[in-house]
Amino acid sequence: MKQILKRIFNHEKLSREEACSLMRNMVGGSINDAQTAALLAAFQMRGVTVDELIGFRDALLQTRVPVSLQEFQPIDIVGTGGDGKNTFNISTCACFVVAGAGYHVAKHGNYGATSVSGASNVMEQYGVRFTNETDKLKRSMEECGMTYLHAPLFNPALKTVAPVRKALGVRTLFNLLGPLVNPCLPSFQLLGVADLAQMRLYTNTLQRLGIRFAVVNNLDGYDEISLTDEFKVMTNRYETIYRPSELGFSIARQEELYGGSTPEEAARIFGNVLQNKATRAQTDCVLINASFAIQAMKPASSIEACVAEARESLESGKAFHSFRRFLELNR
Structure with a gap:
């Protein structure tokens, strides 16, 4: 040593x-x-x-607890966290929009560390019971297109270093590893990062691993596409900076994406988005992230076509139907 x-x-x-x-x-x-x-x-x-x-x-x-979901060729949609913005659960909402559009999503998540409500917090607010039983996970994938993998159930070895991480109280290399250790080894990934240095690191890493991906960063420091400014996207095929207006979206204000001061408030925002009852800024933010996730799986499709798919999933009620069925299967 x-x-x-x-x-x-x-x-x-x-x-x-x-x-x-x-x-x-x-x-x-x-x-x-x-x-x-x-x-x-x-x-x-x-x-x-x-x-x-x-x-x-x-x-x-x-050292993980493995789970085999390769037959579904799923995508994981995840942010690295740590951007300090306390946005609502954008990535998790996007998962159900993508599932509603007919794709398979294996979301790997945990409790919030730098925000009020992480993916696992909002799942618990809706009564979801976490599991690592393959049969239950497969049934959820088959019947609603979405499976949730609560990280502590699949990475027990991390308990060893948890006290040190807590005592340090700062981001460490384990924060970088979170998005890379989905136990089902998804075929695709939409990964949001908080800065351009991380973007380059993850892009080179995912290229080496052979995963088809889109890594996204809002240039004002969000670890997802927030539409509050220009944003950058890097995939296996291209690297581009977009203005929201290029894709038909308005600029959002930071306060419009606020995730609430309690997990209960965050869960209400989450439900409103999936029922298509949210504000335009909240809805647009979820749609644009879901759109680039779809394009990661369908690289030949234009981003405009992927936006149309995501919008149809949400506005038709398919995204909310996927969410309701997920709750029925996972409570």
Whole structure:
């Protein structure tokens, strides 16, 4: 460990295999808390390379509770969190819009760390019971197009480092890993990031992993497309900056996307969006994120066509129907 720490302090890079071994030791409990804290702080200051990130991911996937959903070729829609904006549950709403449009979504989520209500918080507000039983997850996917994977049920090894992460109280490399360790290994991903450096890191990582993706960032610091400013999209095929008006959307104000001060308030906003009773800003924000998720799965389609698909899912009631059926199956 002393040698590893010295190398990191000297800005030396670890190989994928070395990073995998280090992470296995970290979550396996063979590295003490002081060393773990030092490692996390050092990586946070020095930054993480693509090889290191993939190696860390390898280790966590080796220790996961696996679930096989490959037959559905699902997409995961997720943000990295940590943008400090406390928006409503945009990514999770987008999941049901995409499911309502006829696609399969395997959402990997957790409780909110930097916002009032994370995906798991809003699910619990609606009485959802989390499970890692494959049969139940498959039935949900078959009957409503959506499955929810509550992260703690699938990544038990992370309990080992939880006290250190809590004591540090800052973002660490584990925040970077969250969007990469969906236990079902989805075929597609829409990933929202809070800054352009993360965007480049994830794009290079997802390219190496062979996942078809769209990585999105609002240029004013949101880890999703917020429509509050220009936004950037990077996929396997292109890299573009869009203005909301180019795609027929109005500029939103930050306060219009506020996620509420309690989980109950966040859940009300969530329900209003899926019932198509939300404000224009809330609705548009969900639609644009769902649209780029659809395009990640259908790269030959124009984004305008994908917006039309997403809008039809929401306005026809298909998205809300998917959500109601999801609740019936998961309570």
